[in-house]
Amino acid sequence: MHVILLLWCLFSLLLNPTMAQSATGISIGPARALDMMIQDYAYRAFILPRTGVPYDGTMPSNLTGIQISAMRLRTGSLRFRGIQSYKEFQIPKGIMEDSYVERLILVYQNLGNWSTKYYPLPGYTHLTPVLGLLAYDAANLSAMNLPELKIKATGNPILIHFGDTKPVPAGSSPKCVWINLNGWVNFSRPISGNTCSTVDQGHFSMVVESVSPAPGPASTSEGDGGASANPRPVIMGKSEGNKRKVWIIVGSVVGGIALLVLFASLILWAQKFNQRQKMQQMERAAEVGEALHLASIGNVKTPAAMVTRTRPVLETEYVT
Ligand SMILES: *[C@@H]1O[C@H](CO)[C@@H](O)[C@H](O)[C@H]1NC(C)=O
Numbered sequence: 001m002h003v004i005l006l007l008w009c010l011f012s013l014l015l016n017p018t019m020a021q022s023a024t025g026i027s028i029g030p031a032r033a034l035d036m037m038i039q040d041y042a043y044r045a046f047i048l049p050r051t052g053v054p055y056d057g058t059m060p061s062n063l064t065g066i067q068i069s070a071m072r073l074r075t076g077s078l079r080f081r082g083i084q085s086y087k088e089f090q091i092p093k094g095i096m097e098d099s100y101v102e103r104l105i106l107v108y109q110n111l112g113n114w115s116t117k118y119y120p121l122p123g124y125t126h127l128t129p130v131l132g133l134l135a136y137d138a139a140n141l142s143a144m145n146l147p148e149l150k151i152k153a154t155g156n157p158i159l160i161h162f163g164d165t166k167p168v169p170a171g172s173s174p175k176c177v178w179i180n181l182n183g184w185v186n187f188s189r190p191i192s193g194n195t196c197s198t199v200d201q202g203h204f205s206m207v208v209e210s211v212s213p214a215p216g217p218a219s220t221s222e223g224d225g226g227a228s229a230n231p232r233p234v235i236m237g238k239s240e241g242n243k244r245k246v247w248i249i250v251g252s253v254v255g256g257i258a259l260l261v262l263f264a265s266l267i268l269w270a271q272k273f274n275q276r277q278k279m280q281q282m283e284r285a286a287e288v289g290e291a292l293h294l295a296s297i298g299n300v301k302t303p304a305a306m307v308t309r310t311r312p313v314l315e316t317e318y319v320t
Pocket residue numbers: 060062063
């Protein structure tokens with residue numbers, strides 16, 4: 001019985017999906033938890049909301065510096081009219097979502113001085129705060145832990161007009177960066193000046209490659225050079241994350257099989273050991289029994305009563 005229980009434990013450990021999941025999105029995890037929290041706080045800003053009007057929310061005091069806003073829209077108006085300006089975002093007509101909802105809410109984030117904490121990009125320096133634009137269903141304004149809707153710009157792209165950027169180091173050119181909800185990072189060229197474009201939701205910023213300190217003890221770089229000298233955890237690309245996931249799955253399966261084989265051989269060995277012991281016991285018992293038998297026979301000098309005696313013969317049998 002306990003063997004079956006053990007095997008069951010082993011299998012449930014191997015097949016536990018949460019174990020596999022914890023392997024991916026480790027580095028995007030805190031940022032996604034923040035997204036969830038911002039969704040909650042942004043929704044709280046709504047009191048009798050009018051559509052198409054941005055409502056600024058307030059983050060808890062331990063996250064001062066993050067600005068959030070929420071705008072409720074009919075999906076039809078988003079599709080056919082777009083929004084001329086929502087903070088830094090210019091949203092054209094033609095935004096489509098893959099599941100039909102009547103109204104949606106666009107949550108805006110400006111991570112301010114928290115940008116590099118939640119979106120560290122090793123080898124790059126943020127020139128602007130990280131901005132986020134995420135779409136949610138507007139059906140329940142007190143809902144929490146909402147999943148994002150999938151939206152896409154099917155016509156013109158969404159434009160992001162970043163305001164002032166940090167000064168660009170001489171000789172380097174700024175890049176637009178888009179980080180999608182899985183932590184997938186994509187760089188592109190600005191379409192002009194401080195304007196970037198996107199067809200998808202997610203988080204956006206402008207970056208430059210960090211001035212990497214030249215190898216050698218004498219060199220030091222000023223300003224943001226510290227960022228590259230002290231690399232931070234990388235936001236994993238999707239393929240990288242998947243590869244790791246595959247390896248972890250392969251590893252745990254192989255490990256599991258090895259464990260199973262080990263257990264099986266242990267069980268077999270235990271059974272054999274048991275059998276051998278039983279056999280030995282029986283042998284010993286038999287030996288002891290024989291000895292007793294002999295002894296008892298030896299003690300009893302007179303032969304024991306006969307089991308069968310000669311049957312009495314009827315006299316009548318002779319009379320014929
Ligand atoms: C900030 O405080 C909230 C509760 O008010 C908590 O849930 C959250 O984890 C805190 N976040 C940080 C980054 O400290």
